[in-house]
Amino acid sequence: MRAVRLSVVTAAAAAALTVVTGCTEKSAAEDSDHLIRVSATDSKCEVSKKEFPAGHIELSVENKGSKVTEVYLLFPDDRIVAERENIGPGTKQTVTAEVKAGDYRIACKPGMKGKGIRQDVKATGGSAAKRDPRLDEAVAAYREYAQAQADETLPKVKVFTDAVKAGDLQAAQKAYAPSRIGWERTEPVAESFGDIDPKVDVREDGLEDGQDPATDWTGWHRLEKALWQDKKIGDREKQLADQLVKDLTDWQSRVGKAEITPTSMANGAKELLDEVATGKVTGEEERYSHTDLVDFKANVEGAQKSYELLKPVAKDNDAALVTELDKQFAALNTLLDKYRPNPASYDFTSYDKVGKADRKELSDAVNALAEPLSKLAAAAVK
Known part of the structure; x- marks a missing residue:
């Protein structure tokens, strides 16, 4: 998401989305x-x-x-x-x-x-x-993955927005986090378009100067605040539910046209880790629902998908880097599974129940992966 991230100065490199x-x-x-x-x-x-x-x-x-x-x-x-x-x-x-x-x-x-x-x-x-033909294959496979994530997201969003429009607070809360998984896995692609992310995923403190939260704040997090902090669904929230579907349908239609390169995939993977470091580990992203670990896992999965597709070429160019990335991805996923009672589900511990020491452990694991991941782009096109 686009937001003010002054608390952490990790670097995020988003997608270099242009075909060459x-x-x-x-x-x-x-x-x-x-x-x-x-x-x-x-x-x-x-x-x-x-x-x-x-x-x-x-x-x-x-x-x-x-x-x-x-x-x-x-x-x-x-x-x-x-x-x-x-x-x-x-x-x-x-x-x-x-x-x-x-x-x-x-x-x-x-x-x-x-x-x-x-x-x-x-x-x-x-x-x-x-370019190595394996990189072209990786780009094609990633494009299919990104489109599949968008296609799978819309029905889940509809479950969420239908509950909002029905005024069913509990059902809307239950459907909120699952509706975001596909978006979080492929967020760098969405951010590359420039205009969609501010409509659907901005936090209140990410609004531009002069924007009024009462009229200009739209998307998931505006609804999140209504559902968990205000605990009420009014006419404005029902309007915002329809707007969210409209904006995400626009995103879905554009994903297949996104221009993707091997470096955009690698830089996007690093950006997803920085999303975790600056929003999920800190608890800022889902500050009302505390569903940060769902977003966290989706970000890691999206980063790992890009990495796995680029891995064959990266391994030839920098085997030591690949060994380190395999190690750090495994370590971070193992740590995340501590907060997921059923590995087959996306039900994670509410983040407000995760203590300071455990958050520090998660942050250290993210940083341990982010550093070698920042070298993937160079290894892929060496």
Whole structure:
């Protein structure tokens, strides 16, 4: 979800969703033409070059300001190509992406609010190197997975919204968490469209300046607050239920058209882990329902799906990384199962019942996986 995440400064790299015919064989670190340095301050967003060759590129971001920032590579219509969030003051982050020739924008968002400070840039020419055909197979398989998740989500959402419109508080509460699983597994794809996530998954503190929660806040979390904190369903909630179905139907129709690359899959996997670190482990995401562990598990499953599809190529390029990722995914899943009495179900312990020490254990396991996962994109296209 898009929200203010000032409490944790882990980095999230979202999907670099653009189809290319291939990527360069050398990494950006070895080929300076494909390395773009971004210097972000509280008032500036400076880039080392405004033209670069299409193909495999790397943004090297340094936050020289006093505010937490995020950096985006955008299409001219503001669709997201790649991003990195929660870049703390005085820290550096990198993100690997694949781009076709064309116009783009690099945006820095000090304070992680608004449209950001922007620089127009251009990718020129193209890459002559052919991509490993196994990566094309991975992209095709992931596209099918993302579409299947969207298709399976809509009936579950309908169960939830039907209960809301019927005024059945208990049934709506029961259906809420299951309705979110497919979304949480594939959230980077949804976020790449730019306009859907703020409608369906924003928290109240993620609204932009000037937005009124009474009229501008829509989606799951607005309904979550009504169901658990206010414990009432009125006409506004019933309207919001219909709007949620409409917005998610729009998402479902767009998933098959999403432009996906191996690096977008890898960066999206890392973003899902950062979603866990900044929203689920802290208890901020589902602050009223306390169903955070359902979202947590779905995020991990989505990240693992991308990883497993890219694993054959990554193993050839960096066997040690794959060994570490296998180990850390297994450890995190084992830890999560402690909070799921029936491994065949998605019934997890209410997160308000998880103590401080246990939350710290979960956070440590997430961080142990997130660090090697941040290297998957480079290993997949090495």
